[in-house]
Amino acid sequence: MAGRSIGLKFTGNPGKYNAITDVPGVEVGYTTIIEGEGELEVGKGPIRTGVTAVLPRGKQxxxxxxxxxxxxLNGNGEMTGTHWINDGGYFLSPICITNTHAIGTAHQATVRWMIEQYKEQYHNQHLWSMPVIAETYDGILNDINGLHIKEEHVLNALNSAKSGEIAEGNVGGGTGMICYEFKGGTGTSSRKITMDGKEYHIGTLVQANYGKRDWLQIMGVPVGKHLKEEKLHNPDDKEMGSIIVVIGTDLPMLPHQLKRLAKRAAIGISRTGSPGGNSSGDIFLAFSTANEMGILHTNDVTLNMDFINDEHFDMIYEQTVHAIDESVVNAMIAAESMTTLKPSGKVIEAINHEQLIDILKQYNRL
Structure with a gap:
């Protein structure tokens, strides 16, 4: 509820928690590590990083x-497991989001968690794990080369995942992230929609670590052009960052429809001004918890699935874009300022709420 809590009026009707956890069954857990101050000493810190775990079907x-x-949209980043999603149309694991150099650790820990969580199936069947692990770079604020994410941190995020209200800003994998040269991080939002007399939910979660200050727009207002003070000097004037977007829904959708929905995340992240920078990894995943069934390895020859008619997707796309836009803003609103390690001793400021509101009022947005 970060942006709405300070009076921002976003388009659309959010769910109870205005979070991806408004999608029934979805759980989110975090491990947040903030330790140490002072000069960077590789291997010792300071440490400002973490892991975000999204469990689409909870702990079944x-x-x-x-x-x-x-x-x-731009592939300068990583999300594992996507080859099979693109071919097979599904995955079986949790989703973990962390920093760039922790992909391998998170992957192995998630495999370990799955083998333990589904012990009987892994013991009795020839199953394998291809977890979905995504990353963005936090090396300006965190000792990323110290490799501080361990398996225990990933397991804690997975085991602590819950439904209901979840934290935003400097939490989980978003702990050390920067967004439009303000402090960024983890953000979430949701929308309720009614189709054919039934209520459905669309939830989004972002790890926002992208964008240049001059690009920043909020609610259509060129906020970044007004808030140029306390900006970290960028000698190359290049974007340095990425964004991971996870879209969850209980709408019944086929894999090709979910791929089309994932594409709309590009429009969602552009609402705040980004054109998709060359150095940015802008990688998106959309999933549906509908059409629940057992694993395909042991299922029937012929299967049936419900799905929404493509001709009724305009509202779905629209509300998804609104939720992603709000998620990015929420990540910045909820974030707290943090000192830099590269270069040393500077500060990445959180966006000033009062200044933001004053600017939006000048443009009659509040």
Missing amino acids: NELKPIWAGTYA
Whole structure:
């Protein structure tokens, strides 16, 4: 509720928690590590990093397909497991988001968690794990080369995942992130929609670490052009960052439809001004918790799935874009300022709420 809590009026009707956890069954957990101050000493810190875990079907006792689609607007980043999602149309694992150099650790820990969580299936069947692990770079604010993320941190994020209200800003994988040269991080939002008399939910979660200050727009206002003070000097004037977007829904959708939905995340992240910078990894995943069934390895020859008619997708796309836009803003609103390690001793400021509100009032947005 970060942006709405200071009076920002976003388009659309959010769910109870205005979070991806408004999608029934979805759980989110964090491990946040903030330790040490002072000069960077590789291997010792300071440490400002973490892990975000999204469990699309919660902690069920049985593996079930999670129908999905992916899209990479700009591929300067990583999200594992996407080859099979693009071919098979589903995945079986949690989603973990962390820093760039922790991909391998998070992958192995998630495999370990899955083998333990679904012990009977892994013991009795020839199953393998291809977890979905994504990353963005936090090396300006965190001792990223110290490799401080351990398996225990990933397991803690997975085991602590819950439904309901979740934190935003400097939490989980978003702890050390920068967005439009303000402090960034983890943001989330949701929308409720009614189709054919039934209520559905669309939830989004971002790890926002992208954008240049001059690009920043909030609610259509060129905020970045007004808030140029306390900006970290960027001698090359290049974007240095990425964004991961996770879209969850209980709408029944086929994998090709979810891929189309994932593409709309490009429009969602552009609402705050980004054209998709060359150095940015802008990678998106959309999943549906509908059409619940057992794993396909042991299922029937012929299967049936419900799905929304493509001709009724305009509202779905629109509300997804609104939720992503709000998620990015929420990440910045909830974030707290943090000192830099590279270069040393500077500060990445959180966006000033009062200044932001004053600017939006000048443009009659509040």
